[in-house]
Amino acid sequence: xxxxxxxxxxxxxxxxxxxxxxxxxxxxxxxxxxxxxxxxxxxxxxxxxxxxxxxxxxxxxxxxxxxxxxxxxxxxxxxxxxxxxxxxxxxxxxxxxxxxxxxxxxxxxxxxxxxxxxxxxxxxxxxxxxxxxxxxxxxxxxxxxxxxxxxxxxxxxxxxxxxxxxxxxxxxxxxxxxxxxxxxxxxxxxxxxxxxxxxxxxxxxxxxxxxxxxxxxxxxxxxxxxxxxxxxxxxxxxxxxxxxxxxxxxxxxxxxxxxxxxxxxxxxxxxxxxxxxxxxxxxxxxxxxxxxxxxxxxxxxxxxxxxxxxxxxxxxxxxxxxxxxxxxxxxxxxxxxxxxxxxxxxxxxxxxxxxxxxxxxxxxxxxxxxxxxxxxxxxxxxxxxxxxxxxxxxxxxxxxxxxxxxxxxxxxxxxxxxxxxxxxxxxxxxxxxxxxxxxxxxxxxxxxxxxxxxxxxxxxxxxxxxxxxxxx
Amino acid sequence: xxxxxxxxxxxxxxxxxxxxxxxxxxxxxxxxxxxxxxxxxxxxxxxxxxxxxxxxxxxxxxxxxxxxxxxxxxxxxxxxxxxxxxxxxxxxxxxxxxxxxxxxxxxxxxxxxxxxxxxxxxxxxxxxxxxxxxxxxxxxxxxxxxxxxxxxxxxxxxxxxxxxxxxxxxxxxxxxxx
Numbered sequence: 020x021x022x023x024x025x026x027x028x029x030x031x032x033x034x035x036x037x038x039x040x041x042x043x044x045x046x047x048x049x050x051x052x053x054x055x056x057x058x059x060x061x062x063x064x065x066x067x068x069x070x071x072x073x074x075x076x077x078x079x080x081x082x083x084x085x086x087x088x089x090x091x092x093x094x095x096x097x098x099x100x101x102x103x104x105x106x107x108x109x110x111x112x113x114x115x116x117x118x119x120x121x122x123x124x125x126x127x128x129x130x131x132x133x134x135x136x137x138x139x140x141x142x143x144x145x146x147x148x149x150x151x152x153x154x155x156x157x158x159x160x161x162x163x164x165x166x167x168x169x170x171x172x173x174x175x176x177x178x179x180x181x182x183x184x185x186x187x188x189x190x191x192x193x194x195x196x197x198x199x200x201x202x203x204x205x206x207x208x209x210x211x212x213x214x215x216x217x218x219x220x221x222x223x224x225x226x227x228x229x230x231x232x233x234x235x236x237x238x239x240x241x242x243x244x245x246x247x248x249x250x251x252x253x254x255x256x257x258x259x260x261x262x263x264x265x266x267x268x269x270x271x272x273x274x275x276x277x278x279x280x281x282x283x284x285x286x287x288x289x290x291x292x293x294x295x296x297x298x299x300x301x302x303x304x305x306x307x308x309x310x311x312x313x314x315x316x317x318x319x320x321x322x323x324x325x326x327x328x329x330x331x332x333x334x335x336x337x338x339x340x341x342x343x344x345x346x347x348x349x350x351x352x353x354x355x356x357x358x359x360x361x362x363x364x365x366x367x368x369x370x371x372x373x374x375x376x377x378x379x380x381x382x383x384x385x386x387x388x389x390x391x392x393x394x395x396x397x398x399x400x401x402x403x404x405x406x407x408x409x410x411x412x413x414x415x416x417x418x419x420x421x422x423x424x425x426x427x428x429x430x431x432x433x434x435x436x437x438x439x440x441x442x443x444x445x446x447x448x449x450x451x452x453x454x455x456x457x458x459x460x461x462x463x464x465x466x467x468x469x470x471x472x473x474x475x476x477x478x479x480x481x482x483x484x485x486x487x488x489x490x491x
Numbered sequence: 492x493x494x495x496x497x498x499x500x501x502x503x504x505x506x507x508x509x510x511x512x513x514x515x516x517x518x519x520x521x522x523x524x525x526x527x528x529x530x531x532x533x534x535x536x537x538x539x540x541x542x543x544x545x546x547x548x549x550x551x552x553x554x555x556x557x558x559x560x561x562x563x564x565x566x567x568x569x570x571x572x573x574x575x576x577x578x579x580x581x582x583x584x585x586x587x588x589x590x591x592x593x594x595x596x597x598x599x600x601x602x603x604x605x606x607x608x609x610x611x612x613x614x615x616x617x618x619x620x621x622x623x624x625x626x627x628x629x630x631x632x633x634x635x636x637x638x639x640x641x642x643x644x645x646x647x648x649x650x651x652x653x654x655x656x657x658x659x660x661x662x663x664x665x666x667x668x669x
Binding site: 084085086168169172173175176177179180181182185186187189190191193194195196197198199200201202205299300301302303304305306307308309318321322324326327329330331333334387388389391415418419420421423434457458459460461462463464466467468 | 546568
């Protein structure tokens with residue numbers, strides 16, 4: 020029996036060359052010091068594999084049609100066996116991929132592994148990053164709830180800022196001049212066929228480059244990179260002390276990837292995918308579109324940009340980012356690779372991380388977001404036993420939208436300043452001027468409030484101890 | 492030497508003229524390009540179908556004249572033109588219609604001019620508020636506050652046989668310079 024199996028294997032291997040397929044892995048030498056800091060890329064790849072498998076599983080259950088996609092997602096989420104887990108894993112796998120890709124990029128940048136002779140690895144990496152982001156965006160849109168449809172509108176609007184051809188690209192994305200029966204199919208085809216095809220080609224090339232140019236050795240302070248001698252030096256170094264990629268290095272990749280998988284499975288099972296919000300309906304304006312976490316910081320930039328340059332930021336932001344990233348290996352060549360001798364690199368990474376985290380925080384709080392569901396002020400708790408004009412003022416404050424942007428005590432929105440104690444910092448005249456004329460982020464009410472309403476609301480705002488509940 | 496192949500006359504590579512070889516190279520590349528062109532044509536055509544399709548605009552009734560009070564702003568819904576028949580509910584858009592004077596109407600697209608999110612009408616203060624990035628507009632659609640680079644977009648609107656009608660159009664796209 021054992022012999023027979025052995026014979027079969029010998030035949031398959033002889034004609035099929037299976038061991039030749041893996042041989043390059045076992046003979047490929049890598050620097051012995053490439054240890055745990057080198058697992059980010061392979062973990063990103065593992066996430067991609069998770070995405071492919073869960074993606075195919077979802078495709079078997081999902082109906083890519085504008086009319087019923089939402090229903091099929093309800094089915095996946097609530098009825099299909101393991102459906103909600105598969106959705107969850109696909110969702111968190113995407114998050115994991117974006118995050119690990121970021122770590123991988125930061126590692127490569129800090130170790131200056133993009134320098135000679137690995138510039139093309141960096142360049143293809145930037146392309147892969149862009150493709151991954153497009154995948155994340157189109158995927159979130161396939162959720163096709165009201166967040167999903169409005170995301171496709173937002174995507175089209177962003178494209179509209181491109182000079183000359185903006186409208187055509189927007190219409191190309193939407194599959195027409197409006198959101199229609201074709202829109203979802205287009206994003207589905209992009210997400211499932213077009214971008215993955217590009218992604219796989221670039222991943223294959225990216226991996227080929229890793230083998231061709233070898234894994235970069237961890238940098239050492241004072242060891243200069245000289246393009247003229249590097250390749251020779253690297254080869255000799257490997258001959259002297261290189262270890263085979265398989266199994267000496269790959270076991271760490273395997274262990275880390277397994278850890279990633281365990282964490283993702285755990286989150287997918289216990290947290291699950293984002294809830295499906297309302298069914299897609301462009302005639303429902305009571306929605307609150309918001310992208311998934313990895314985009315909220317960009318969302319925040321769009322809200323915070325001064326209005327005169329907003330359109331340019333929307334258009335040039337992505338272009339400049341990609342250009343700067345692509346330029347990195349050409350701007351910084353040869354020389355020191357150690358991050359300890361490249362303080363600017365550490366500074367740049369720290370700056371980016373802090374900025375993005377700050378924007379994330381702001382994007383989460385959304386101070387610009389009118390709080391439509393703010394609980395109306397009640398005249399009894401806000402200013403008890405108030406005179407009629409103040410009571411009317413409270414009513415104006417509730418109904419004229421002031422409450423969406425301003426807080427009285429802890430009720431209301433945060434777009435504008437908290438007005439609980441506005442009587443202490445502004446005079447009556449100043450308050451009136453502000454309400455009548457508005458400001459950059461506050462509409463002018465001069466034309467819409469009657470004289471009495473204005474007086475009433477000012478009466479209310481001038482009141483002391485607004486919102487202090489007498490019972491506590 | 493035992494050989495189970497046929498007449499072994501290896502082509503004499505050295506003698507083969509370079510011309511011939513570059514000719515074969517070019518043929519291969521040319522055929523490859525032809526192959527790619529033939530295949531990409533239908534792909535590109537399919538992808539561009541929605542763009543090259545003839546555009547249509549139609550008047551859609553959104554209510555009776557008597558449904559609109561003077562000075563009132565009301566949200567109406569209607570079906571877009573030239574959608575695929577299978578679009579279902581997603582083919583419907585919304586607009587805000589305001590009767591300014593007797594027969595004079597204003598119809599505003601619900602899409603914010605910043606990034607297209609649907610704005611909400613706040614009756615009392617006569618403003619439109621956008622949930623996404625805090626854009627605000629006055630009742631006539633002009634910019635009031637926040638990031639939108641311009642005012643709201645409007646639809647052509649008319650009164651026809653006592654029906655208020657809106658002329659459908661594309662979802663408004665804000666360009667760089669608008």
